Amino acid sequence: MKDxxxxxxxIMVMPIxxxxxxxxxxxxxxxxxxSENGISFFASYGISAGAKIQIKMxxxxxxxxxxxxxxxxxxxxxxxYRTGVNFEKKNVDFKENLSSRIHLFNIARRRFxxxxxxxxxxxxxxxxxxxxxxxxxxxxxxxxxxxxxxxxFPDEIIILKIPLYxxxxxxxxxxxxxxxxxxxxxDQFKVAVVFxxxxxxxxxxxxxxxxxxxxxxxxxxxxxxREILLQDASNEWIARYSEKFKKMYW
Numbered sequence: 001m002k003d004x005x006x007x008x009x010x011i012m013v014m015p016i017x018x019x020x021x022x023x024x025x026x027x028x029x030x031x032x033x034x035s036e037n038g039i040s041f042f043a044s045y046g047i048s049a050g051a052k053i054q055i056k057m058x059x060x061x062x063x064x065x066x067x068x069x070x071x072x073x074x075x076x077x078x079x080x081y082r083t084g085v086n087f088e089k090k091n092v093d094f095k096e097n098l099s100s101r102i103h104l105f106n107i108a109r110r111r112f113x114x115x116x117x118x119x120x121x122x123x124x125x126x127x128x129x130x131x132x133x134x135x136x137x138x139x140x141x142x143x144x145x146x147x148x149x150x151x152x153f154p155d156e157i158i159i160l161k162i163p164l165y166x167x168x169x170x171x172x173x174x175x176x177x178x179x180x181x182x183x184x185x186x187d188q189f190k191v192a193v194v195f196x197x198x199x200x201x202x203x204x205x206x207x208x209x210x211x212x213x214x215x216x217x218x219x220x221x222x223x224x225x226r227e228i229l230l231q232d233a234s235n236e237w238i239a240r241y242s243e244k245f246k247k248m249y250w
Contacts, residue, residue, distance in 0.1 A: 014030065014031045014034070014057065015028065015029075015030055015057075015058070016028075016029055016030065016031055016039070016041055016055055016056060016057050017029070017055075017056040018041070018043065018053055018054065018055055018056070018083075019053070019054045019056075020047055020051055020052070020053050020054075021051075021052055026054075026056055027043075027044060028218060029041045029042055029043065029044075029218070029222065030042070030215055030218060030219070034098070036095060036098060036099050037086055037087060038070065038084060038085055038086040038087055039055070039084070039085060039087075040082060040083060040084040040085075041082075041083055042075070042078060042080040042081065042082060042083070042219065042222060043072060043080065043081045043083040043222075044080060044081070044222045044225060045081060046072045046074065046081045047069045047072040047081065047083055048069065048072070049069055049070060049071055049072065050068055050069065051068065051069045052066065052067075052068055053066075053067060053068065053069050053085060054066050054067075055067065055085060057094075057098075061097075063093075063094045063097070065087060065091050065094050067085050067086060067087055067088060067091075068085065068086070069083060069084070069085055070084040070085055070086050071083070071084045072084075078219065078222075078223050079223045079224075080219070080222050080223055121146065121160060121161070121162055122160075122161040122162075122163075123148075123158045123159060123160045123161065124158060124159045124161070125152060125156055125157075125158050126156070126157040126158065126159060143173065143176070143192060143193050143194040143195060144160070144173065144192070144193050144204065145190065145191070145192045145193075146191055147181075147188045147189065147190060147191070148188065148189050148191050149187060149188055149189070150189070151178065151180075151189050152175050152178055152189070152191055153175060153178060154175050154176060154177065154178065155174065155175065156174070156175045157172060157173070157174055157175075157196070158172075158173055158174075158175060158193065159171070159172060159173075160172075160173055160193075162207050164207060164210050164211070165210075165230075169203050169204075169206070169207050170203075171195065171200045171203050171204055172195070172196040172197070172200055173193035173194060173195055173196060173200065174193060174194055174196055175191060175192070175193050176192050176193060176194050177190070177191070177192035178190065178191050178192070212237065212241070213230070213233055213234050213237045214230070214233075216233055216236070216237045216241075217230055217233035217234075220233060220236070
């Protein structure tokens with residue numbers, strides 16, 4: 001029976017790893033949707049309801065959470081198992097960080113019409129070159145939104161650095177909005193930036209496309225139970241989704 005304890009659920013693609021006690025290693029996957037009480041993701045094999053499972057997620061730091069499977073149902077479209085888990089009350093620190101991520105996602109969804117990118121992001125303030133690390137951000141045609149433990153101020157110029165494979169994309173952006181999270185237990189600032197030039201906007205579009213292709217490659221590898229080469233996944237993704245992706249920006 002499917003679990004019904006999820007609160008509001010949001011379609012958010014984030015990298016996770018999972019391991020059951022019958023599996024010797026963590027396996028990679030991506031979330032399908034997330035709530036403050038649980039997540040669902042695609043697993044490469046069926047897992048019995050009630051079975052213990054460990055979920056590894058990176059929010060502001062790496063978490064490994066032990067919980068139980070609520071359901072695991074065959075998905076004919078992907079040839080994978082859509083698997084749901086609930087997080088227990090004892091996972092306080094993890095749930096607070098997850099709640100912060102969902103809160104930021106809601107701000108992005110309501111105010112910026114942005115797309116979630118689960119990828120490492122580093123940024124430096126031009127006048128203060130100490131590096132600050134993040135893990136997920138939200139992009140649109142004109143800018144980015146992210147959460148930071150460090151306060152930045154409107155009109156400051158920052159350098160965004162996004163490592164992907166063997167490349168490091170650098171993008172100049174200007175801070176237009178920053179606000180402390182209203183929740184006292186969440187020590188973060190919401191930061192919105194706009195790109196400094198059309199070439200910077202083009203780079204973030206390229207980054208997003210690469211991330212989407214990598215997500216597609218992971219799903220296809222899970223579905224086919226073998227590793228798909230990036231070039232093959234790229235060719236398939238372009239044939240299937242490039243026109244739809246283009247309409248998101250023009």
